Amino acid sequence: MKLNIALLAGDGIGPEVINEAVKVSDAIAKKFNHEITWTPALTGACAIDAVGVPYPDETHEICMAADAVLFGAIGHPKYDNDPTAKVRPEQGLLLMRKKLGLFANVRPTFTFPSLIDNSPLKRERIEGTDLVFLRELTGGIYFGEKGRKDDGETAYDTCTYTRAEVKRLAKKGFELAMTRSKKLCCVDKANVLETSRLWRETVQAMKKDYPEVEVSYEFVDAVAMRLVQWPNSYDVLITENLFGDILTDEASVISGSMGLMPSASVGEHTSLYEPIHGSYPQATGLNIANPLATILSAAMMFEDAFGLTEEAEAIRAVVNKSLEEGIVTEDLAAKGTKTYKTSEVGDWLVANL
Amino acid sequence: MKLNIALLAGDGIGPEVINEAVKVSDAIAKKFNHEITWTPALTGACAIDAVGVPYPDETHEICMAADAVLFGAIGHPKYDNDPTAKVRPEQGLLLMRKKLGLFANVRPTFTFPSLIDNSPLKRERIEGTDLVFLRELTGGIYFGEKGRKDDGETAYDTCTYTRAEVKRLAKKGFELAMTRSKKLCCVDKANVLETSRLWRETVQAMKKDYPEVEVSYEFVDAVAMRLVQWPNSYDVLITENLFGDILTDEASVISGSMGLMPSASVGEHTSLYEPIHGSYPQATGLNIANPLATILSAAMMFEDAFGLTEEAEAIRAVVNKSLEEGIVTEDLAAKGTKTYKTSEVGDWLVANL
Numbered sequence A, B: 001m002k003l004n005i006a007l008l009a010g011d012g013i014g015p016e017v018i019n020e021a022v023k024v025s026d027a028i029a030k031k032f033n034h035e036i037t038w039t040p041a042l043t044g045a046c047a048i049d050a051v052g053v054p055y056p057d058e059t060h061e062i063c064m065a066a067d068a069v070l071f072g073a074i075g076h077p078k079y080d081n082d083p084t085a086k087v088r089p090e091q092g093l094l095l096m097r098k099k100l101g102l103f104a105n106v107r108p109t110f111t112f113p114s115l116i117d118n119s120p121l122k123r124e125r126i127e128g129t130d131l132v133f134l135r136e137l138t139g140g141i142y143f144g145e146k147g148r149k150d151d152g153e154t155a156y157d158t159c160t161y162t163r164a165e166v167k168r169l170a171k172k173g174f175e176l177a178m179t180r181s182k183k184l185c186c187v188d189k190a191n192v193l194e195t196s197r198l199w200r201e202t203v204q205a206m207k208k209d210y211p212e213v214e215v216s217y218e219f220v221d222a223v224a225m226r227l228v229q230w231p232n233s234y235d236v237l238i239t240e241n242l243f244g245d246i247l248t249d250e251a252s253v254i255s256g257s258m259g260l261m262p263s264a265s266v267g268e269h270t271s272l273y274e275p276i277h278g279s280y281p282q283a284t285g286l287n288i289a290n291p292l293a294t295i296l297s298a299a300m301m302f303e304d305a306f307g308l309t310e311e312a313e314a315i316r317a318v319v320n321k322s323l324e325e326g327i328v329t330e331d332l333a334a335k336g337t338k339t340y341k342t343s344e345v346g347d348w349l350v351a352n353l
Ligand SMILES: CC(C)[C@H](C(=O)O)[C@@H](O)C(=O)O
Pocket: A090, A093, A245, B191, B192, B221
């Protein structure tokens, strides 16, 4: 199979972790007889530095022409202290989501048996956790009208959703639930927000098309609690953009394996795969960042974008093996044990595929 | 001293836990020679049942005339399945906050040494946690314009803040920080929201009046993570209404003592004190609910509304003693040990004051 992949390394540790994901993907391609064409493109702070905008048109064209996008991370500290700066790396992220129509962000949280004791939660709370958030990614308060009034003394942001937007996200949720335990939790704040009432009403109406799926409705504040108390009581959760931002990040730390969690953003055009961690600027260039989340994102890409399940499983298997044998970067190493560099982890995975 | 207190027991277990708080407060008043007048008033589902609205004018007048309000909990399952019902108990809560001008919700999260192993977090993560959220309570997306367009196919909610609203909340934050470790964290989403940029800008401008306070700015998604990872790295946090709703609930479970966390809502008129837990309908009338959060809310009331610190300390001391001696309701009892009824805990506290 020919795989045409856009490669957006981004900022900070992005290029380093992407590098290892490319190595592992190429090795898999060789083993299974595929041919990958990687087309690199700029995004984030590095794109601002090079061409003045965080998501250049050329990058967009490369993404649109590709079968999938593999993305590293964006963000640079020089933009962090001034959130009102006119051009910012995050704008590239938002523009990319919007222009690629990536309306659904798929974020699993699961545990690795060998890493369970890294969790801030007690073992009995976290064991068996295997949930997936579907976060709406191109609507809500992120993209609604915003601005100032009264000489700048009043600020406003508008959260808007159409029934069609809710439907297409919820449809993915129902479908995913059907492939898993048939439990779907709709997270909203329907006791306060009109947009949440639209969400709830839309999901309630869709339920009849999925008679086997058991749907529950929970308020976002209650979910923020239960995620810490009994994360393994959840399976598939759907939610709007801002709630998803907060809850998926909360969920990502409970497993104790944040540096390992992959994600996918899917929608109208090319799908995008990326680690959920950030650009970790302090570690840039040190060859110490954990590449596993990006490598597992590549596995998601093989499976979801190309239907290559065996290839994905092969990647996951060798990642598991590396964890069990302790071939890990310093963030995962037990005190006093040997740690491996980013590139050494990649090399070991390639050698052990 | 004469203390004139409005008593809003509310729904579910509200009346039961309020009852114990009244017992303990009366005992304290007797001991320290104060005279409490309790004026009961209706709110929540019980008010809807009695007079058709969840926050009757008469209740509002009683609250306005009182020196402080002690509040139980509201909510009844018969309203939970239909979030679009025209009259709902939560509306009473929102109306009460607005009409009493309760713009700051003060929510501490702390640990009790004897209960630390109840936390879902590992001991080393939670030990020493002692933080306070100041949540803005009468603005933001809760109270902005909301509705439907396009024949009901589009829903919207507007988040609005004025600089003055941010200032009065932030002022309380700076003042509280000065009485504690002089660390203030402003939680926002300034990389996306205009209202957050107004928050950040306003707090940045106020900083010069509090040169000793060290201010940090963190995105809401990052705080949702760090609260689970290192809750003891926080001290005073200020945030807007919706973020506060989510994060304070998240924070409340990490201590393992949710049934014990008190809160205060303060602002333009009478202050209100309430446990952070809900109306727990399943337990209604069973005399099993934990009354300690309400009793500790009464302690907050003695201290903050009346300046009666010694009285507050006496309540906290006897609560601590009850925990150490295991005089606790079933939610806190270790497996196989004796448990006490709601009213037995209250009786024990009164006897041991
Ligand atoms: C960088 C920021 C705009 C972004 C978001 O809020 O969506 C990030 O937090 C994320 O979750 O991908």
